Amino acid sequence: MTPEFKGFMLLSVLKMLVVFGVVLVSVALLTLLERKLSAWIQNRIGPNRAGPGGLLQPAADGLKNMLKEEVMPAKANPILFTMAPAMAFIPAMLLSGVIPFAAPWAINFDFTLPLLGRFVHQGLMPMIVADLPVGFLFVLAISSLGVYGIVIAGWSSNNKYSMLGGLRASAQMVSYELAMGLALIPVLLMSGNVSFTSIIAEQQTGMWYVLPLFLSFFVFLVSGFAETNRLPFDMPEAESELVAGYHAEYSAMKFSMFFIAEYAGMITIAAMTVTLFFGGWDIPLTAWDDAGGSSIVVAATGLAFVLKTFFFLVLFMWVRWTLPRFRYDQVMALGWKFMIELATVYIVVMALAIHVVERVLGLTNPWMIGASYTALNVVLAYLVFVVLDRGLIISGSVPRRPAAGVMEEG
């Protein structure tokens, strides 16, 4: 092994430890934030006994879950029942490694350790554990594996509620994966590449993709809610219908693993939304941060990334405690009859628009290009949300026709 390779390995291992640790700690704090936010929304105080302001609540919960008795149903399939939490947990954790979280950092060192030998690193270190050339395709692929954990948990528990939850999860996640994948094709058309690093670089030179690709952003965000099984799409664990769905039979740390997976999935979706549509770690309207380098730039861009991601995490929770749950057929109808069609038509429209703007009209200024797509998207958004929708989403609180089922609280 060359000293350069050793230096690269050393930095990679450090980045892995940091990212893994940060995600796990964030998950713990997010569970507290979720309870606090729900309390504030419902005009309560929330957990406030353990530690100052309830800050030690996640630690208390974790300790409780580790000390609790693990119960396995008598007729469960023991191997799959034990494997299922890990199969939900591993894909969720794996994805945190492929999203860039700050500007590249210039690190130079050259030292020799006893037994291990010489370590050398020169130049910029990308602040991402693995800068994959397949970029967001990898995220789509691995997140599609997360469904196995849920399905197997439901099946191996040998419980009809768990089974129904598992079946709902597989149908729902497969449906919304399609919409999610289709929503990202316009991003590929705009940036010309699927790797996160190059998508961020494209957004730094022009507009963030949220404006020129607004409908993609909309479809992606809604599919993200469905993929992470968050309300209003939490059909797999709808407690008023299925007790607790796929994790009804799980207890102690196995139950916690599903929760960690859900929150890690939320972090991934939020970080991916930020990276694909909000410029990633880019600080808007300035260029001093674009190349990276000094540790100040790295800290500032890292903070920008964390703040943007945090905004979407709060949005996830806000929506959860605001909207009621869909009925299952409504979830499927929205996925198959609205999201997929919208994403498909949008691909065609954006491909035409990109051809016209960049080949026929020959615009080269990225801000002009972005502005023309934004104008197109305003028109499209008006068509989709007002004309085609006939006011159902915008004035959604006014019932047009009596609901067929009873809406439950979240």
Added chain:
Amino acid sequence: MTVVQIVFYVFAVAAVIGAIMCITQRNPIASAFWLVSVLMSLAGVFVLLQAQFIGVMQVLVYAGAIMVLFLFVIMLLDLGGKTSDRRGAPSWVLAVVVGGAITVSMAQLADYTPDQLAHEISGSTELNADVVLLEGQRLQEAIEARGVVGAIAEPLFGFYLIPFQITGLLLLTAVVGAVVLAKRRI
């Protein structure tokens, strides 16, 4: 042995073991999971061959979507305990004959190159290096310039457009056939 070779053998052995377990398990759910492990190992082999796009599509389409639907159907049918055993001498002979035939036909592909494929499709000997499926150093340069998706998409939607469309037509035929067969029973 280089690191790449070691990683290749890890994936190759995992794929072979997974395939054997897949066809010898009696529980259909366990079989499906071993098949998923085979698909994941093959994705690893594709990545080692610098075909990251194919590798990630293997996971996305087969492991992530098709196998989930398989599991869905297996769970709905609940086949446990009702499996019949057809593993007699005729099956073994048939398996060996079919497997041998496939192995022999695959062995002939060992020194088949992308250039040869391009020659056979176009019928010409003059080939533009930018449009045929790339390998080795040229593939690396194309990935640098256009990204992994671009390096696949340009030949696929340019030079190989007709074979690609015919493959799509074949899949459409299969879908229509499946719908016809399913609808007849209803």
